Amino acid sequence: QVHLVESGGGLVQAGGSLRLSCAASGSVGSINAMGWYRQAPGKQRELVAVITRGGNTNYADSVKGRFTISRDNAKNTVYLQMNSLRPEDTAVYYCNYHRMTTPYDYWGQGTQVTVST
Numbered sequence: 001q002v003h004l005v006e007s008g009g010g011l012v013q014a015g016g017s018l019r020l021s022c023a024a025s026g027s028v029g030s031i032n033a034m035g036w037y038r039q040a041p042g043k044q045r046e047l048v049a050v051i052t053r054g055g056n057t058n059y060a061d062s063v064k065g066r067f068t069i070s071r072d073n074a075k076n077t078v079y080l081q082m083n084s085l086r087p088e089d090t091a092v093y094y095c096n097y098h099r100m101t102t103p104y105d106y107w108g109q110g111t112q113v114t115v116s117t
Helices: none
Strands: 002-007 010-013 018-026 032-039 046-052 057-059 067-072 077-082 091-099 104-107 111-116
Touching (some): 002 104, 018 032, 046 091, 057 067
Antiparallel strands (some): 002 018, 018 077, 032 091, 046 057, 067 077
């Protein structure tokens, strides 16, 4: 079992920045990917960014150049630096831990990000 605790959401004006953090605890293996997904009202959950333990990253086209994902393997923590935020970035952001050995996904409880005009 892997437990994820997120922090850092909130309300920000368009053009502002926020930093999300997600700490994993429990049975955290050495072969995994961690990332962020988001879900806006009435929409499906979508990938924002993901990073492997080795540092390979993948971003949604809509956030490339604005968001940066990083991780601290010693702390089992993943970060999402969000700059130049737009109202369309408003959503609940969920941390994801993807176990690669026997594929399985764990999810955080979600943190609200609201970008006002």
